[in-house]
Amino acid sequence: MLYSGISWSADGFTVDVIDERGERRQPSRLFGPRHTQELIRYLHGFAGELTAVVDSTNGVLDGRMMAEGLTVYRADPQHLGERPLFAAVPAPDIAAAARRGLGALTRLERHRGTQTGREPDLAEFARISEQALADGTERRTCVSRGSGERREISLTFDDGPQPPDTGQVLDILRRYDVPATFFCTGMYATAYPEYLARMLEEGHGIGNHTWSHPMLFELTRPQLVEQLDRTNEAIAAAAGGRAPTLFRPPYGSRTPEVLGWLAESGLTTVLWDVAPDDWQMPGADTIATGVVEQARPGSIVLLHDSGGDRSQTVAALAPMIEGLLERGYSIVPVEQQLGAPAPAPVPVPAAALAGGKR
Structure with missing residues (x-):
């Protein structure tokens, strides 16, 4: 051995x-x-x-x-x-x-990822954070969806950038002239700055997804701040000096204390209300259909462009976009949705937390 x-x-x-x-x-x-x-x-x-x-x-x-x-x-x-x-x-x-x-x-199990065995912890910490999430939503420091006042939804992609999937996702978004928001890890932002430059050039938003994708409730405050600051620096260096204002917690991991630290950082914490668990590779048709059927005005959709085999996400993207457009949705970056007052938060259920891994 x-x-x-x-x-x-x-x-x-x-x-x-x-x-x-x-x-x-x-x-x-x-x-x-x-x-x-x-x-x-x-x-x-x-x-x-x-x-x-x-x-x-x-x-x-x-x-x-x-x-x-x-x-x-x-x-x-x-x-x-x-x-x-x-x-x-x-x-x-x-x-x-x-x-x-x-x-x-x-x-670790491939369909559960690094969070294998920690799902009960993630669910419990999410439960005890519901009031802090509601308070943060009222103060505009946390969001899990847009206001729903307009027929808009946002596609978001976590964990990248990384070839070949990030490039393929960008190609499809460009074909349909659809903007998205990419929550990037500092580790890969430093490795592939050309992808971040392309994201900005093509009108996409970029957010912070930590440096190494840790469970936030295991970090001390100084360790969390270092993850945030180093990733902001990496993204700013790759994106021509523009540091992100949005943050997506890995796994959706949070506690009331962590949400408070994040609010003090000046970043807006962005969760989601639609998660097709694309990283579990349930099939491209299942991913696309799940998003189209679950989407509502204001939805924020969690997808992934790195962290494993993302071929099914790439294959699902075109029919997903077509299905949403056929239903009359405008697809906009998260930043655009934040221009309207946010509604009460939608707690992420324990099953959906699994989608936060990848």
């Missing part, structure tokens, strides 16, 4: 592989965020059974690894030492945690 600990930092991903005796098979290797496919090939290159392990603040890599046939586990804070301000714990520590007791960690 081989154990591969994978950590993240501002520079990318560090990989450390050890065997059952705790001996390192190769020197630690750093892969830039633009080279995740090379990272996956590197892991596939080890003879014997290899288990890849990420920590719970790394939600940008597991989907692609599982799509490529790797077995992936998640190590939670209780399995690891103190986390740095802006990085995962070191890769050797993550690998050592797996060697000490793989059964104590969580094996």
Whole structure:
């Protein structure tokens, strides 16, 4: 058995592989965020059974690894030492945690992603945050849908940018002359600034989706602020100096305290009211039909352009747009919907929280 600990930092991903005796098979290797496919090939290159392990603040890599046939586990804070301000714990520590007791960690399932086993926590924290969400909606610091005063909806895409899917999504949006809002991770904004430049050039909105896609309720306030600030800086650098004003929490994760911190950051927290769970790959027809049938005036639709195989989302996009246009909807960026007074929030149900992963 081989154990591969994978950590993240501002520079990318560090990989450390050890065997059952705790001996390192190769020197630690750093892969830039633009080279995740090379990272996956590197892991596939080890003879014997290899288990890849990420920590719970790394939600940008597991989907692609599982799509490529790797077995992936998640190590939670209780399995690891103190986390740095802006990085995962070191890769050797993550690998050592797996060697000490793989059964104590969580094996990730492709249709559940990094949140595997944490769905009850996400649902409970969402429940206790309902009043804080309502208060934030009244103060215009949180939204889960537009006002509904106009027959408008917004398509939003999380987790990118990343080829080939982001480019294919942009091609389809350009074909229909439809703007969207992309909630980008700092990790990939630094890797693919050309996509953010294209988004702005073609009239799309860009929001902050943290650097590494962590569960926000596991972060200290300084760690959360660092994720927000570093991602804003990365997006501004890629987008010609324009920092985002919108934020999408990974997994929809929140607590009343976290919502308060986010409000103080000056960012508007954007949730959703339509989630076809496209990242679970239920089929392109199911994705498209689900969005068209669930959409209402003011809806904010959660989709994904990165984090795994997004071919079904790409295939669903054209019939989705056509179906919405046929029903008389105007498709606008989230920013345009925020120009009208927001209604009372629509709590995201526990089942829909799964859509926040990817």
